[in-house]
Amino acid sequence: MQLDYVDLFLIHWLGHDAYKESWLALEDLYAAGKIKAIGVSNFQVHHLKELMSYAKVIPVLNQIELHPKLAQEEIYEFSTQHAIKIQAWSPLMQGQLLTHPVIVELAKKYDKSPAQIILRWDLQRDILLVVKSVHVERMRSNADIFDFHLDSEDMNKLNQLDEGLRSGPDPDTFDF
Numbered sequence: 109m110q111l112d113y114v115d116l117f118l119i120h121w122l123g124h125d126a127y128k129e130s131w132l133a134l135e136d137l138y139a140a141g142k143i144k145a146i147g148v149s150n151f152q153v154h155h156l157k158e159l160m161s162y163a164k165v166i167p168v169l170n171q172i173e174l175h176p177k178l179a180q181e182e183i184y185e186f187s188t189q190h191a192i193k194i195q196a197w198s199p200l201m202q203g204q205l206l207t208h209p210v211i212v213e214l215a216k217k218y219d220k221s222p223a224q225i226i227l228r229w230d231l232q233r234d235i236l237l238v239v240k241s242v243h244v245e246r247m248r249s250n251a252d253i254f255d256f257h258l259d260s261e262d263m264n265k266l267n268q269l270d271e272g273l274r275s276g277p278d279p280d281t282f283d284f
């Protein structure tokens with residue numbers, strides 16, 4: 109990579125429980141200063157507990173599918189207790205939530221786009237984001253979420269959309 113160090117390195121998927129060896133290797137690279145922060149992706153609470161039973165370094169973050177239809181409350185609670193940041197992938201549910209009536213209604217109320225409403229909901233829950241667009245204007249607008257605040261009633265409206273619905277694979281059953 110021709111770099112002195114990497115800022116952040118994640119284990120992307122679990123790989124049939126073969127992640128212990130990977131994590132210990134990442135810890136060595138972290139201790140050597142080659143990686144400044146190490147984390148995981150697609151880990152459920154039971155995977156985090158198992159990892160933490162032998163880890164010397166707690167993952168700095170867990171990148172998981174998370175959006176209003178999949179609020180991931182169990183991982184959210186556990187991560188909050190253990191100071192593990194959550195980073196949401198597919199935060200717009202691959203665009204599928206942008207026409208949801210509750211989100212469209214809130215977009216009108218706050219004079220923001222449906223995407224900005226969803227991303228602001230994440231921000232107010234202290235969730236980091238990986239949101240994708242190939243359009244520069246959408247990238248700009250998706251990053252422009254710091255000048256408004258969703259009130260608690262509207263946060264609750266979004267919280268109530270949770271159905272445990274995934275757009276991507278389930279980490280407990282995903283077969284490589």
Ligand SMILES: NC(=O)c1ccc[n+]([C@@H]2O[C@H](COP(=O)([O-])OP(=O)(O)OC[C@H]3O[C@@H](n4cnc5c(N)ncnc54)[C@H](OP(=O)(O)O)[C@@H]3O)[C@@H](O)[C@H]2O)c1
Pocket residue numbers: 120149150171172196197198199200201202203206221223224238239240241242243246247249250276
């Ligand atoms: N760790 C993992 O296992 C994992 C798994 C899946 C994905 N990811 C990461 O998560 C990132 C995002 O996930 P994703 O691409 O699946 O879903 P997403 O970010 O929820 O949604 C992307 C879709 O929303 C559209 N979009 C974005 N902003 C918009 C806006 N302001 N208005 C209207 N449409 C908008 C995009 O279209 P346009 O591009 O046409 O604007 C695209 O079709 C990926 O790029 C990937 O890096 C990680």
